[in-house]
Amino acid sequence: MIQNIFILWASGSVWRELISQIVKHDGPENNINPSKIVWLANSKHFIFDPLWIDTKLLEKISETREKALQELHLMGSEISKMKDLLGSVKKDHMNGDVVFADVTAGKDELLEFHNDVLNKSKNFLVTANKNPISLYSIDDYKKLNREYGRYDTNTTVMWWAGILYFVKERVSIHDRIRKIEWVFSGTLWYILSELEKQEKTFSQIVKDAKEWWYTEPNPMDDLNGLDVARKLVILAREAGYSVDINDVEVTPLIDEKYSKYEGADFLKAIQDEDVAFSSKVKSSEKKWEVLRYVWEMIVENEKVTLRVSLKSVPKNSDLWTLSWTSNLALVETDILWNPLPHVIKSRWAGLAVTAGAVRVWIARMLQTWLPKI
Numbered sequence: 001m002i003q004n005i006f007i008l009w010a011s012g013s014v015w016r017e018l019i020s021q022i023v024k025h026d027g028p029e030n031n032i033n034p035s036k037i038v039w040l041a042n043s044k045h046f047i048f049d050p051l052w053i054d055t056k057l058l059e060k061i062s063e064t065r066e067k068a069l070q071e072l073h074l075m076g077s078e079i080s081k082m083k084d085l086l087g088s089v090k091k092d093h094m095n096g097d098v099v100f101a102d103v104t105a106g107k108d109e110l111l112e113f114h115n116d117v118l119n120k121s122k123n124f125l126v127t128a129n130k131n132p133i134s135l136y137s138i139d140d141y142k143k144l145n146r147e148y149g150r151y152d153t154n155t156t157v158m159w160w161a162g163i164l165y166f167v168k169e170r171v172s173i174h175d176r177i178r179k180i181e182w183v184f185s186g187t188l189w190y191i192l193s194e195l196e197k198q199e200k201t202f203s204q205i206v207k208d209a210k211e212w213w214y215t216e217p218n219p220m221d222d223l224n225g226l227d228v229a230r231k232l233v234i235l236a237r238e239a240g241y242s243v244d245i246n247d248v249e250v251t252p253l254i255d256e257k258y259s260k261y262e263g264a265d266f267l268k269a270i271q272d273e274d275v276a277f278s279s280k281v282k283s284s285e286k287k288w289e290v291l292r293y294v295w296e297m298i299v300e301n302e303k304v305t306l307r308v309s310l311k312s313v314p315k316n317s318d319l320w321t322l323s324w325t326s327n328l329a330l331v332e333t334d335i336l337w338n339p340l341p342h343v344i345k346s347r348w349a350g351l352a353v354t355a356g357a358v359r360v361w362i363a364r365m366l367q368t369w370l371p372k373i
Helices: 014-025 055-061 065-075 083-091 108-119 138-144 163-172 186-197 202-211 226-238 256-260 263-286 350-364
Strands: 003-008 035-041 045-048 098-102 124-127 177-183 248-250 289-300 303-314 327-333 342-346
Touching: 003 014, 003 083, 003 350, 014 035, 014 055, 014 350, 035 083, 035 350, 045 065, 045 083, 055 065, 083 108, 098 108, 098 350, 108 124, 108 138, 124 350, 163 177, 163 226, 163 327, 163 342, 186 202, 186 263, 186 289, 202 263, 226 248, 226 289, 226 303, 256 263, 263 289, 263 303
Parallel strands: 003 035, 003 098, 098 124, 248 303
Antiparallel strands: 035 045, 177 289, 177 327, 289 303, 327 342
16 A cells, blocks of 8 residues: 655754655655655645655755755745645545655644644644644644544654653553653753763854754754753643643753844854853762753642753762763653652654654554565
């Protein structure tokens, strides 16, 4: 069976990696269940070919953001509103045969689009976009997830280590999640682990992380703690708790005043934090501790506390044993409790891992999936 793929994309790089992987691995000559890229769309233009968008064109688009924008503008048609994309699926008699892959960071317009796909069509949607399921009400969250198998969000939070799987499994057997303590952001872990070496300043480390694509295009999106908070909301909701983004107590890694800067101006402005971070590292070292940006979900007497903050943790703790851009979670439940909580540890995602996760769920949504033997 062949699956038609409609890829939504923005200014990031996951979509280009996704296109590259599908072209390389999921063509009819490679995969028993090939995926066909028939649409590519951003907020302004789209390219459509009901048979398959030309492979050479896809290869060009996957090279750089600039190439992609140029080709989409030259070869594509204009979009007046996102719901037109869903209309084109119905018009070409593909309703029910398409998996939409949202690898954007869109907000309001993407929530509306996700709802339209799930409630006004028979199609499927795989998303790495955390916003629609974390920034809006619990009712919106439930509405998107009400039909099992058509909407997958596993890629939004540490998919490669199976954290959402684990949480859902515990909930399914009424083993309540009591506490989760973790370091999930590869970006922030990289910054703090480099600081620990005391070889570079904070601003230089952030600059390196941005150049190596360890951060969001705007590093402040990582440093303000919002990305972490969105993941925390998703996990808490999957654990069965009715929480909203405003319920998360977020202490940003750096002050919100830096949000007004962009690009080179941002990297220059945060040099003011170099001395303060150097002092924090030295202070932790004296106490035989290290700095970690920790997320916590704590349930006591049915009250849920969600907290994100910079902490100094002992070097003999599980949170100290991380290395490079690793992720680690300590989970306590009614059955799995201290002093032996469940430990989930994995590498940082990166573009290839995230794009691969999206492809896994596209394959799982095939109505007839025949894996190779």
